[in-house]
Amino acid sequence: MREILDGVWHTLTGETPGPVELTGAEDVLPGPYRVAAAATASVAAATLSAGELLKLREIDPGVVTADTRHAAASFASEAFSRVEGASPEPVWGPLSGNYRTVDGWVRLHCNYPRHEAAVCWGLGVPGSRDVVTKTVAGRIAREVEHAVVSAGGAAAELRSPEDWAAHPQGEAVASLPLVHLEPIDEAPKRTLFYSDRPLGGVRVLELTHVLAGPVAGRVLAAHGADVLHVGAAHLPRVETLARDTGQGKRSTFVALDTEGGRARLKKLISRADVLVQSFRPGALERIGFGPAELAELRPGLVIADLSAYGWEGPWARRRGFDSLVQMSNGIAWGSDGPSPLPVQALDHATGWLAAAAIMTAVRRQVTDGGTWRVRLSLAGTGHWLDSLGRKDPGSSEVDYSDLLEQTESGYGRLTRVRMAGGLPGAEPHWDFGTRLPGVDKPTWTP
Template structure:
């Protein structure tokens, strides 16, 4: 697995990583894809990046470590989370799921009301699973995908890996780097405030929703960043995921559909160090917060953009989620029915890679200055995972009990997966548990 870590580090920095050790085997997760290796590699890369931030503070990071069993636990942390001893409810809405079509399979994502409405409008059916299933069964998967996406919804036909490789978007993704880290403006070198943690004094403004973006913010918070998550009171949330990914973050509401809310966001950005966002591509540009505007508003900002299908190609602005990308690109391809990855590896992997890239950009600001833009996608992470080759699909039984810890939160007592990744110079941890959405003021700590 060392070569996997070295490959990720080369993609981030163009150099060889510092000292690191990997433990464990890949049979902790089932399936043919090397998900456990990918999980360990992305966690190791983010921890190595945190170590580089320690070095510029004059602190020796020590030997970075990552373990496959701990990595596997972190990559399905939302499933292992308990609140006052009770497990999480299903994260899927009634209409979400896989449906058999006249010639294959389609996955519909209906976790948000507007996505469910788009499915019903696009297919011309009422909001019941039976009605949707009946309508889908009489049409081709391609026809259903087109109807739902045209209506503003989120859907993906199950394609074979070969069909995706020949698809224009598959070709576009194959031509993009795993991580795009680009300077987009001038700014003086960053001066770090004193701290014994890698990201102490770093302000991260998080405009994200499920799941990759929140995972990235959670990682940054564990390394000492002041992470402020911005949501909106009127928008629905998948509470099970919020409870899991909100560790160590403050949470505030800002209505970006109002002039006052956009003014508040501008003020927050003007004092931020990092903007982490996973809005649908183009959404922030439409309200005046494109990359060029952000670079002018806050020289020295690190802008991290996460998307589903990449930033080039005909699907660059398409809505997408982990489960949909797996269908579209053939990772869920099965002989009789879809066979998805054992965990939401594209979301978690992209989140950890984003955190690593953000810390790499912050390090470059210290050494070189500049305003930086980071871009990653779920489809890009999938392409990389596929490139790692296959393993024996069998898996052993795994007990994660010793990797769990208790913490107080706004929801009650959480039993959560401990932060993975060993960094002896500054062990990562969250300063507090998940706060209830919107309980904090949309301001920076002094």
């Protein structure tokens, strides 16, 4: 696992990581992919990045630690989320799932009404799973994918790794780095306010939805950032995921489809230090918040853009989710049908790696100045995971109970996975439990 972490850290910083201890075995998660190793390296990278910020504050970070069992639990955190002990609500919509076609398989993502409507419109069927199953069974997988995507929905054909490698988007993803971090404009150096936490006094504006972006914000909040999640009252949510990823964040609603809402967002950005966004690529640019506009509005801002399929290639603007990317890029390839990863590792790893990159960019902003842009994608993370090789697919029985804790939240008494990653100089933790969506004012705390 150490060589994996060394590679990630070199990509982020060009340096060798400081003192770090990685523990545990990879058999905590089943399947042939090295998901537990990737999870551990991602957690360690983010924690090391936080430690570097402590050094800027003249605080000794100590020896960073990351354990495979704790990392695996964090990568499945939504499965452990409980309110008053009740099991979490389903995260998949009635029409979401894998469907057999004439020549293979296709996955339809229907967790939101607009995506379900796109499936019905694109395939010319009512919202009945039986009807969708019958219709899809008589069509070619690529034809179904195209029909749904063209209608504004989200779908993916199950491709083999070889097919993906030869696909123009697969080629584009393979040519991109795991993390792209660069200065995009000049700006004065940042001065960190006094704090005994890595991100104390750092304001993070989070314009994200499931799942990678919210995970990144959750990690930043655990290291002391003031994270304000911006949503909209009219947009649907997957409550289990929103509740799980909202730890330590404030939550507000801003209607970006109105002039007043966009004016409010400008005020928030003008006082932010970091902007994390996972809108469909191009969406923020269309309403006046592209990288150039953001750099002008807030010189010195760290901008983190997360996407499904990367920022180059014919699918750069395509909607996508973890389960769809696994289908497209061959990770879910199986001779008897889709065989997905044991957890939504592309989402979670991208979130942790994004947090690591953001903290690295904040450090560079302090030492060098500049406005910085960070870019990652689920497909890029998938390419990285695939490059790590394979392991024995078997797994051991794992008890995660000691990694769970309870806290008060806007939803009631909440059970959650404790924050992963050890940082003796400032152990990461959330200052409060998840708040109800939209309960906070769209302003920064003093």
